[in-house]
Amino acid sequence: MKLNRTKTAVGGALLLATAAVAGTMATGSAVSAGSSVSAADAVETKGRMTALNNSNIAGSSEAVVNGRRVTLDIDARKVLKGMPHAQHIHFGATARNECPSASDDKNNDFRLTTTDGAPAYGPIRISLTTKGDTSAKSGLAVTRFPTADNGKITYNRQVKTSKAVARAIARGEGVYVVHGVDYNGNGKYDFEGAGKSELDPSLPAEATDPAACAVLKVQN
Ligand SMILES: [Cu+2]
Structure with a gap:
């Protein structure tokens, strides 16, 4: 035993x-x-930010695509402090897949609105929110975007998107755009800066105009 x-x-x-x-x-x-x-299988895409509308924002944006999953790593500095910044991955089948330039300012008001930028970067495909939904529906979900507490945005999140959008990003056609410009330099978004947003008249244009952009190029 x-x-x-x-x-x-x-x-x-x-x-x-x-x-x-x-x-x-x-x-x-x-x-x-x-x-x-x-x-x-994973495709790494990355781009340096180009400041738009004299925002002076600098930084980098990375998106690693694996199937329908997209892992984002965003670092931006010189962002308007303490205000929410809508940020998205844009893509348009007929867009130029570029950052907008002065020639996209169709009404010559020396301002690039989100609509002015559309021929360059296309519509919103992924909303880079801090929590919850990340679809285009959350494009203006201001309470769920980073607020740049020290003038910086550090964002890391894995999101799921459609096959078509994932493939477009993996081809190097995705464009990262962060919004929110303080035209009149008073430290906040207000209607005096540039009037109403063409996307949502309840929001100042300062809250929705593009502030920086990065084309997500495929890394080898
Ligand atoms: Cu956007």
């Missing part, structure tokens, strides 16, 4: 040890298989 027990105990321990080794090996191989698969 005693011997049997010991045998069982030893056997049990051996089994456990074998299981642990097998587990480690299984995990190890799963991890390496997983990472090699994702390394092959």
Whole structure:
């Protein structure tokens, strides 16, 4: 009986040890298989920010596409402090997939509105909110966008999008845009800066005009 027990105990321990080794090996191989698969399938896209509307914003935007998942890593500085900044991935099948330039200012008011920017970067496809929905429907969900507490936006989130949008980003056609410009330099969004937003008249144009842009180019 005693011997049997010991045998069982030893056997049990051996089994456990074998299981642990097998587990480690299984995990190890799963991890390496997983990472090699994702390394092959994931597409890294990245771009430096171009300031728009004299915002002086600088920074970088990265989007790694894996299937329908897009992992975002955004760093922006010199952003208007303490105000929410709508930020999106834009893409349009007929857009130029570029950042807008002065020639996109159709009414020559020396301002690029979101509408002025559309031929360059297309419509909103992903809303880079801090929580909840990330679809185009949340494009102006001002309470769920980063507020740039120290004049900086540091944003990391994985979102899921449609196959078509994921593929467009993976082709290097996605454009990151952060919105919110303080034209009259009073530290907030107000209607005196540039009137009403063409997207939502209840919001000042300062809250929705594009402040910086980055074309997400495929990295090799
Ligand atoms: Cu946008």
